[in-house]
Amino acid sequence: MKEPKGKAEGQENAPNFVHDLVREDLRTNKHGGRVVTRFPPEPNGYLHIGHAKSICLNFTTAELAEGGRCHLRFDDTNPEAEDTEYVESIREDVRWLGFDWGSHEYFASDYFQRLYDCAVDLIERGFAYVDSQTLEEIRAGRGDFYKPGVNSPFRERSVEENLDLFARMRAGEFEEGAHVLRAKIDMASKDVNLRDPLMYRIRKAHHHRTGDDWCIYPMYDYAHPMSDGFEGITHSICTLEFAHHNPLYQWFVNHFEFDPVPWQYEFARLNLTYTVMSKRLLKRLVEEGHVSGWDDPRMPTIAGMRRRGYTPAAIRRFAERIGVSRRDSIVDVGLLEHALREDLNATSPRTMAVLRPLKLVIENFPDDGQIDLGAPFSPDDPSFGSRTLHLTRELFVERDDFMEEPVKKWFRLAPGKEVRLRYGALVTCTDVVKNAAGEVTELRCTWDPESQGGNAPDGRRVRGTIHWVSAKHAVDAEVRLYDRLFNEENPLDEAHEGDFTARINPGSLEILQNAKLEPNLATRSHGERVQFERLGYFVVDPDSTAERPVYNRTIQLKDSWAKKRK
């Protein structure tokens, strides 16, 4: 029978070659039905959306099998780069994304003794040796892409001498750089990584977890496959730049008797338009003050996206949709934004807030009159509930919703034009008040008392519907409008002048101090998400207080009017 390999029309899940391979392994009962993966961050920085892709891939792959699991392993073999500070943020971010590693949290540093013992074993079997050349000699001896390497003069040391030297390295008898431990593989290999790679180097550095217990530290190429072996990993998933290490990965794993024998699979890392993803560049943005920190809502870090108002579900959905393949790509950030809007549209209560207030006075409305009107929090889902709006003589409307000399197809406020106040009433602009500078400071209107709630009493068509708040009831707030951090699709494109910071979008943050909110928006808690009707999705920032609410704009609504004007 022919197994349909691709997905049919209307497919919900994007292609994922790793899932396909694992399903095949399950079918053939490879590893006895076990699937164990791991997410192995180095605790030297904050996680970003690229890591999120990997986290989703590793956890969803494990879920393919009954009893499958995904480990969280901190790959902390370089004491000079890592810090405990990052460990907690990584845990928090993975948890926030919605994944649970249960009791399977590990640290590569917990394996230092075991790794050492295995290295001794390799030495005893003649597969590793202590090299006493200088760094420069080792580098020169490795050759280059076109020339094979040459054997180190120390390559044929006796097992006894190697054992003695290695023990003394561990004991701290030598200075940094005096010796290294190397795997004895093949100095003439076309694969440069196989030319007797380093396994251990001397580093008299304080480790964030093991303190000063060790002065020799294992290299990634040795520690990683071994850690996978120790933990019973079946599918070791990493990004493409590690593909060259696969033969070496297998070499180490095959010199021990692991069950299961792990295998490494590589996939293409995520790149996004209008975004930089490397830890080094993100660090520069923070350190040079281009953003307020690792959790600045413009950052592609998980912490930044969380503060921006992204939902875990949107990120997971995005990761699923873009698929997993081996080809380099730059995903249109619009795909991410689509997943975001999709989730927010379904989950956000609708509210009203005026960002740039313009006073509107209803002249035929009593001075102290007030009409209470019910308004649902969702236009089509009653389970969201409703609140009461207060129609009063003085209101605030959006300055952008008024145009003194309207262009064609303008359905909003303009002299003589009638519009609907959402869930409020129909009002007609009768006059415009200006200050000495000629700026519009107030709109004078009349309303149709028959139109309470916004219904046209005679069925007349009123095309424009605008949002508003009662001046008397409005709560002042700060609103931070965020936009893409970069102006260019590919900020790293070398065709541009200057470095990537020259492409930062100067309009990526605009702070409005005088926004007017409907009252219920003043009492929401940090992280709560709402839609400000007609404007976009917003989230309560951690800086928010009861006295001074602060909202961040997560993303604008799709705006076909803005498009039309262009």
Add this chain to the structure above:
RNA sequence: UCCCGGGUCGUCUAAGGGCAGGACAACAGGCUUUGGACCUGUGAAUGGUGGUUCGAAUCCACCCCCGGGAACCA
């Protein structure tokens, strides 16, 4: 100059000898008390040249382009 990957609509991807399909974006229309959401429709692709075949995106050959690789980093 060497080794390893990879090239399908603008973007991410299906189809792996038999109608090049989907999603996002774009465009057009419908509906609408959010110019939102939703619905309908349209345009849009197999890097090149040869070869095998009734038939090639798919197999073969050569070429071109892109990414990665020579840390005591991960």
